Amino acid sequence: MKKIKDHLFWKAKHAGFKARSIYKLIEIDEKHRLIKKDQKIIELGAHPGSWTKLITEKIGSGGALYSFDLSPLEMNLPPQATYYQEDIYNFDFGSLIIENGRFDLLLSDLAPKTTGIKWVDQEASYNLTYKAALLAQKTLKNNASALIKTFQGPRTNEIVDFLKICFKKVIIIKPISSRKESFEMFLLALTLNSKKINLTE
Numbered sequence: 001m002k003k004i005k006d007h008l009f010w011k012a013k014h015a016g017f018k019a020r021s022i023y024k025l026i027e028i029d030e031k032h033r034l035i036k037k038d039q040k041i042i043e044l045g046a047h048p049g050s051w052t053k054l055i056t057e058k059i060g061s062g063g064a065l066y067s068f069d070l071s072p073l074e075m076n077l078p079p080q081a082t083y084y085q086e087d088i089y090n091f092d093f094g095s096l097i098i099e100n101g102r103f104d105l106l107l108s109d110l111a112p113k114t115t116g117i118k119w120v121d122q123e124a125s126y127n128l129t130y131k132a133a134l135l136a137q138k139t140l141k142n143n144a145s146a147l148i149k150t151f152q153g154p155r156t157n158e159i160v161d162f163l164k165i166c167f168k169k170v171i172i173i174k175p176i177s178s179r180k181e182s183f184e185m186f187l188l189a190l191t192l193n194s195k196k197i198n199l200t201e
């Protein structure tokens, strides 16, 4: 489905960002203060790179960012960022933790290629969201948090319930900057209680 380039698309482009999705992260981060200097962060769904640009600026040279996407990034990366052009279903996150330790924050803007058929898109998004939720539980430090994009669907509550077991608080966010017709929303899972659950994938 071809997306219309609205005023936020052009605003993002003029500000040097590759995608309008940057405004959703700015909006959520301004309210919840998630991204901080020197943090070690995992980013899922990074192409073309607008979130990546903002995150690397905010963590500064003392932080570390590990970004993932099926597609190549469309920007030059600063030294504190590493990009993996990988399918998150196949990547060995266990080895990433062994090499780098656990993470302070997981940010997921993962989205399937949409077909326009609502239930197909919802199911594909459900699978990506569930994978991101599992990865948050697996890769984050105790007390760390995750922000995960999803398409609202009949099974969204299953993931919210799972996150509520692993994290102290879960907030459902529908950003003002999301397209009006979009059924996307973000699940903000705050303060991992890593002792509470330990699932293996």
Ligand SMILES: C[S@@+](CC[C@H](N)C(=O)[O-])C[C@H]1O[C@@H](n2cnc3c(N)ncnc32)[C@H](O)[C@@H]1O
Pocket: 018, 019, 021, 022, 044, 045, 046, 047, 048, 049, 050, 051, 052, 068, 069, 070, 071, 086, 087, 088, 089, 109, 110, 111, 112, 113, 128
């Ligand atoms: C909304 S876009 C991300 C936009 C990006 N956050 C930005 O601001 O520039 C969603 C991304 O999820 C990626 N994606 C979907 N399924 C994936 C998978 N299995 N593994 C890795 N990336 C995936 C897509 O390739 C797509 O680039």
